[in-house]
Amino acid sequence: MKKLLIGNEAIALGLYHGGxxxxxxxxxxxxxxxxxxxxxFDDIHSEWAPNEKVATEVAFGASxxxxxxxxxxxxxxxxxxxxxxxxxxxTGVTGGMVVCVADDPAxxxxxxxxxxxxxxxxxxxxxxxxxxxVEAYAFxxxxxxxxxxxxxxxxxxSCTRMAHSQALVExxxxxxxxxxxxxxxxxxxxMAPANAIRRHPFVEQRMKDIAEYAEDCPYNRVETAxxxxxxxxxxxxxxxxxxxxxxxxxxxxxxxxxxxxxxxxRAFAAKVKKLFVIEELDPVIETQVRAMGIDVTGKELFxxxxxxxxxxxxxxxxxxxxxxxxxxxxxxxPPMMCAGCPHRGxxxxxxxxxxxxxxxIGCYTLGSAPPxxxxxxxxCMGASVSGIHGFLAARPEMAGKTVAVIGDSTFMxxxxxxxVNIAYNATNSTVIILDNSITGxxxxxxxxxxxYNIKGDPAAKVDLEALCHALGIRRVRVVDPYDLKMxxxxxxxxxxxxxxxxxxxxxxCVLLKYVKxxxxxxxxxxxxxxxxxxxxxGCPAISMKGKARIDSxxxxxxxxxxxxxxxxxxx
Amino acid sequence: xxxxxxxxxxxxGQGSLLASRLLGTLLTDxxxxxxxxxxxxxxxxxxxxxxxxxxxxxxxSPIVTRGECDCMISFEKLEAARYASCLKPGGxxxxxxxxxxxxxxxxxxxxxxxxxxxxxxxxxxxxxAFDALTPAEEAGSARAVNIVLMGRFAAGFTATKEQWTxxxxxxxxxxxxxxNKIAFEKxxxxxx
Numbered sequence: 001m002k003k004l005l006i007g008n009e010a011i012a013l014g015l016y017h018g019g020x021x022x023x024x025x026x027x028x029x030x031x032x033x034x035x036x037x038x039x040x041f042d043d044i045h046s047e048w049a050p051n052e053k054v055a056t057e058v059a060f061g062a063s064x065x066x067x068x069x070x071x072x073x074x075x076x077x078x079x080x081x082x083x084x085x086x087x088x089x090x091t092g093v094t095g096g097m098v099v100c101v102a103d104d105p106a107x108x109x110x111x112x113x114x115x116x117x118x119x120x121x122x123x124x125x126x127x128x129x130x131x132x133x134v135e136a137y138a139f140x141x142x143x144x145x146x147x148x149x150x151x152x153x154x155x156x157x158s159c160t161r162m163a164h165s166q167a168l169v170e171x172x173x174x175x176x177x178x179x180x181x182x183x184x185x186x187x188x189x190x191m192a193p194a195n196a197i198r199r200h201p202f203v204e205q206r207m208k209d210i211a212e213y214a215e216d217c218p219y220n221r222v223e224t225a226x227x228x229x230x231x232x233x234x235x236x237x238x239x240x241x242x243x244x245x246x247x248x249x250x251x252x253x254x255x256x257x258x259x260x261x262x263x264x265x266r267a268f269a270a271k272v273k274k275l276f277v278i279e280e281l282d283p284v285i286e287t288q289v290r291a292m293g294i295d296v297t298g299k300e301l302f303x304x305x306x307x308x309x310x311x312x313x314x315x316x317x318x319x320x321x322x323x324x325x326x327x328x329x330x331x332x333x334p335p336m337m338c339a340g341c342p343h344r345g346x347x348x349x350x351x352x353x354x355x356x357x358x359x360x361i362g363c364y365t366l367g368s369a370p371p372x373x374x375x376x377x378x379x380c381m382g383a384s385v386s387g388i389h390g391f392l393a394a395r396p397e398m399a400g401k402t403v404a405v406i407g408d409s410t411f412m413x414x415x416x417x418x419x420v421n422i423a424y425n426a427t428n429s430t431v432i433i434l435d436n437s438i439t440g441x442x443x444x445x446x447x448x449x450x451x452y453n454i455k456g457d458p459a460a461k462v463d464l465e466a467l468c469h470a471l472g473i474r475r476v477r478v479v480d481p482y483d484l485k486m487x488x489x490x491x492x493x494x495x496x497x498x499x500x501x502x503x504x505x506x507x508x509c510v511l512l513k514y515v516k517x518x519x520x521x522x523x524x525x526x527x528x529x530x531x532x533x534x535x536x537x538g539c540p541a542i543s544m545k546g547k548a549r550i551d552s553x554x555x556x557x558x559x560x561x562x563x564x565x566x567x568x569x570x571x
Numbered sequence: 572x573x574x575x576x577x578x579x580x581x582x583x584g585q586g587s588l589l590a591s592r593l594l595g596t597l598l599t600d601x602x603x604x605x606x607x608x609x610x611x612x613x614x615x616x617x618x619x620x621x622x623x624x625x626x627x628x629x630x631x632s633p634i635v636t637r638g639e640c641d642c643m644i645s646f647e648k649l650e651a652a653r654y655a656s657c658l659k660p661g662g663x664x665x666x667x668x669x670x671x672x673x674x675x676x677x678x679x680x681x682x683x684x685x686x687x688x689x690x691x692x693x694x695x696x697x698x699x700a701f702d703a704l705t706p707a708e709e710a711g712s713a714r715a716v717n718i719v720l721m722g723r724f725a726a727g728f729t730a731t732k733e734q735w736t737x738x739x740x741x742x743x744x745x746x747x748x749x750x751n752k753i754a755f756e757k758x759x760x761x762x763x
Contacts, residue, residue, distance in 0.1 A: 004596065132606070164610065166608075168599060168604060321638070325662075325694040325695070325696050326694065327653065328686075328690045328691075330684055331675040334674060535677070538677070540674070
């Protein structure tokens with residue numbers, strides 16, 4: 001049966017039909033739906049782990065126990081999981097293991113544009129990369145066999161466009177895979193120097209063996225045409241090449257970007273007069289082709305930045321631009337915090353008091369946008385908490401006007417360790433945990449603070465107050481971010497305190513189904529003096545048309561604007 | 572047949588994902604090769620969102636770029652203008668005249684432009700503009716704007732109402748099906 005599937009569902013079904021027994025992941029756009037789809041199957045173990053390193057190590061444990069396992073993460077998540085990955089390359093696997101990583105060219109929802117193919121080369125593991133859902137299903141399904149055949153974890157790369165595009169996929173059935181027996185193999189699995197020294201030559205030989213396999217494998221193929229032009233391409237770039245050229249040029253389609261099939265590339269290059277490499281982001285294939293001594297054109301023509309399209313290809317080959325209407329100039333529409341977002345009240349209190357705010361990764365990064373412009377930095381998961389310690393160690397005089405803000409899920413991911421450091425190495429830091437009881441930006445995934453697991457079943461719930469105390473912070477208090485006065489008081493008092501403190505700003509995400517909304521508020525236009533004070537919140541429900549106006553379809557009655565109004569015009 | 576390119580554009584939260592899935596399901600049922608490209612993550616938080624739907628005998632690229640779009644369905648007025656350069660000359664736009672202020676307008680740093688649709692018409696774009704919010708509210712939910720617009724598109728497309736209904740039953744939750752069927756009907760019967 002053919003089914004229209006987004007790339008992530010195709011990957012999930014491919015893994016499941018390939019005999020997957022366990023998946024552990026941390027959510028991250030554009031990888032999140034892989035694990036969400038897998039969680040619907042009750043005959044496998046699925047879970048959200050606190051971070052990608054844990055997820056990868058959980059998958060390792062299952063592989064060690066003889067089960068086919070997987071983990072999924074976004075590109076920056078692989079940075080977190082790099083530690084286990086590099087040594088997993090040495091241990092290899094028992095049950096097949098697949099590490100899914102989703103890159104985000106054009107940074108639709110990310111803080112950088114890194115190219116995960118470098119990890120495959122650096123960690124010395126094979127990588128598969130499909131172009132669309134059809135290949136995603138086929139490649140994922142066969143990835144476990146590849147993993148077990150060559151005793152290696154397999155990196156499975158996708159990108160936003162692949163992950164979130166639908167194509168028609170012919171689906172097969174699940175292959176029931178009996179787990180392999182557990183046998184103690186200390187020389188393979190205890191990576192102390194004596195054993196690791198023996199495993200490294202194995203890794204080098206393995207990559208040679210896989211490179212040999214790559215010459216004649218289902219992932220790489222040549223499409224021959226009566227043309228002098230040859231194009232080596234990979235991932236979604238292949239689709240844009242086909243869109244523009246159809247069957248009119250020779251194409252070497254690489255589905256396994258590491259290791260590359262050298263003989264295949266040499267033979268392909270020898271057949272054509274002009275050779276191009278067309279790949280998104282970094283010149284990973286191009287650099288290797290050049291190192292073979294082959295003359296090739298690549299990043300001179302094709303950008304290293306952003307996402308490609310058929311237009312990128314047309315432009316690079318000097319083709320005429322398609323005629324089109326001229327778009328009128330219109331104001332931008334950046335994403336913003338929702339009406340009733342519990343982060344808004346705390347950000348307003350911080351912005352009003354001109355506090356320096358080290359931020360983190362999540363919906364609350366939107367606090368950086370006007371009119372609040374409340375943030376000073378956003379680096380990576382957990383960097384607010386670790387960062388404020390360094391900032392205040394360098395500038396202790398700023399302790400009274402600097403805070404870190406981090407979400408509940410991000411705090412679980414890698415904020416805790418930073419907080420330990422604050423207590424242990426003693427800076428007078430103030431950390432605000434924006435606890436909206438869900439992993440928000442990625443679309444509402446459960447986490448260890450929510451009390452529910454991936455299937456929505458009740459689970460152990462981390463007690464954040466007790467945890468912060470246990471990590472060495474004595475001053476811990478909870479505030480309601482819908483109460484501006486309470487937020488402001490807490491911030492002022494904790495900043496004035498002579499020791500580190502944590503403020504937990506607690507209210508569930510307004511988009512959660514169980515959250516009850518109040519009736520929308522109204523502006524009494526007789527009382528409104530158009531002072532624009534309420535506009536300082538940046539609430540999408542409030543606009544100023546002469547007088548303030550509240551959009552009743554958006555307003556959830558959180559009441560924060562009413563607390564600001566000096567004329568009692570909102571109620 | 573040549574590949575047909577469509578775009579569904581709007582504001583995050585307006586239901587463009589559902590509309591694109593409805594269209595994708597219908598086109599699959601009709602036997603086309605189909606590619607749909609969705610937007611997830613950050614831009615869904617009230618930002619500008621664009622979804623591409625392409626169908627034909629064999630479709631490669633899942634995205635639509637400059638001068639390629641045959642028909643755009645826009646859930647909001649401004650958004651039709653934002654993506655206008657993706658249209659083919661003489662392309663078609665079905666647009667909800669509802670105005671949703673973006674943050675630069677809310678904060679007073681920009682004005683909501685007045686004459687965007689006129690400027691498109693003057694360039695030969697076939698603009699079908701109407702208020703989709705009122706019929707959606709009449710159907711029972713302001714959130715059904717997306718399906719009213721799909722109904723309008725459906726009225727001029729080569730699929731029967733039964734085929735559309737079958738596709739709706741596949742992608743819309745049973746609880747919400749009633750409201751959406753009424754909204755679809757209202758869009759289908761629009762007189763503009």
